[in-house]
Amino acid sequence: MKLENCNDVSPPQDTHSNADAADEIFVPPLNFAMVDNGIFRSGFPDSANFRFLKSLRLRSVICLCPEPYPDSTSEFLKANGIRLYQFGIDGCKEPFVNIPNDTIREALKVALDVKNHPLLIHCKRGKHRTGCLVGCIRRLQRWCLSSVFDEYQRFAGAKARVSDQRFIELFDISGLKHHPLSFSCSRK
Amino acid sequence: MKLENCNDVSPPQDTHSNADAADEIFVPPLNFAMVDNGIFRSGFPDSANFRFLKSLRLRSVICLCPEPYPDSTSEFLKANGIRLYQFGIDGCKEPFVNIPNDTIREALKVALDVKNHPLLIHCKRGKHRTGCLVGCIRRLQRWCLSSVFDEYQRFAGAKARVSDQRFIELFDISGLKHHPLSFSCSRK
Numbered sequence: 001m002k003l004e005n006c007n008d009v010s011p012p013q014d015t016h017s018n019a020d021a022a023d024e025i026f027v028p029p030l031n032f033a034m035v036d037n038g039i040f041r042s043g044f045p046d047s048a049n050f051r052f053l054k055s056l057r058l059r060s061v062i063c064l065c066p067e068p069y070p071d072s073t074s075e076f077l078k079a080n081g082i083r084l085y086q087f088g089i090d091g092c093k094e095p096f097v098n099i100p101n102d103t104i105r106e107a108l109k110v111a112l113d114v115k116n117h118p119l120l121i122h123c124k125r126g127k128h129r130t131g132c133l134v135g136c137i138r139r140l141q142r143w144c145l146s147s148v149f150d151e152y153q154r155f156a157g158a159k160a161r162v163s164d165q166r167f168i169e170l171f172d173i174s175g176l177k178h179h180p181l182s183f184s185c186s187r188k
Numbered sequence: 189m190k191l192e193n194c195n196d197v198s199p200p201q202d203t204h205s206n207a208d209a210a211d212e213i214f215v216p217p218l219n220f221a222m223v224d225n226g227i228f229r230s231g232f233p234d235s236a237n238f239r240f241l242k243s244l245r246l247r248s249v250i251c252l253c254p255e256p257y258p259d260s261t262s263e264f265l266k267a268n269g270i271r272l273y274q275f276g277i278d279g280c281k282e283p284f285v286n287i288p289n290d291t292i293r294e295a296l297k298v299a300l301d302v303k304n305h306p307l308l309i310h311c312k313r314g315k316h317r318t319g320c321l322v323g324c325i326r327r328l329q330r331w332c333l334s335s336v337f338d339e340y341q342r343f344a345g346a347k348a349r350v351s352d353q354r355f356i357e358l359f360d361i362s363g364l365k366h367h368p369l370s371f372s373c374s375r376k
Contacts, residue, residue, distance in 0.1 A: 150218075
């Protein structure tokens with residue numbers, strides 16, 4: 001509540017030094033992590049995550065689920081000027097897994113374009129579809145496969161799929177190699 | 189091999205478009221991940237990781253192990269102008285866990301100082317000591333505890349310790365709150 005005519009002359013509170021403000025707690029989406037400079041990953045965001053997501057100052061979101069967003073999420077994106085790129089991939093279960101090559105390729109182009117950063121990649125749980133897309137990013141970064149799979153498994157846990165890891169391994173990156181992408185941070 | 193007087197007039201090869209160069213593969217250290225802008229985490233780096241670490245253009249390393257580095261690692265840091273901050277914490281096993289409060293506090297100050305970025309935090313496996321320090325960073329970022337623990341567990345896996353998570357929960361962040369730290373990336 002803002003008190004316009006308050007007699008309290010204390011300076012404006014720095015919200016980062018107010019330990020009592022319960023509304024200061026940030027709730028990242030399920031399986032949230034930073035992939036690289038300007039690229040984040042997670043499961044499906046809900047309204048509890050909006051304050052946190054706002055702090056990322058996202059410019060765009062890649063949604064790998066086919067379902068439309070709830071109204072509250074669409075409104076959040078609109079209110080914050082965040083562009084949605086939806087690449088609907090069915091979240092099918094093994095052995096009926098079919099990660100579509102062309103869809104991942106189009107999503108990759110969006111993810112690699114720094115004009116879209118900061119960007120959040122998400123699916124439902126942040127494990128399989130997101131894990132496949134991030135795995136392809138790591139291949140472009142020329143990570144060894146054991147490290148790519150280790151990262152995939154860290155997020156997928158007991159739900160890790162050999163079929164996803166095979167998809168990542170066999171994905172043809174030859175047409176995408178001109179995209180610069182690295183962890184290198186400029187020394188300040 | 190560099191051919192000084194070669195008649196081949198083809199332009200200099202872009203190493204990122206040479207699919208055959210086996211030496212182009214990067215090997216991140218065990219449990220490697222990006223924590224936030226300019227902060228990385230991992231297990232103990234070895235010589236196989238040097239090319240990858242070089243690509244991060246690190247300015248400093250926080251080592252949470254008490255043991256001295258092998259000569260090759262010390263030489264790598266020296267050759268690349270990387271400053272080492274060693275905060276030796278014994279990698280003890282439950283129930284004899286004793287994460288020292290003051291040591292973590294000093295390590296935090298180094299980690300939060302952007303003058304030290306890009307920075308790598310590591311211990312032996314990148315699970316417990318590193319997980320405690322990163323957990324304290326998340327508390328400073330005001331993440332809810334369930335998300336802090338979820339991240340800790342993602343890296344610790346079956347080796348997750350309640351005692352580490354209790355340490356993170358009870359760690360007093362009140363004296364460190366003036367440090368700015370967030371995921372926010374400037375929109376380019």
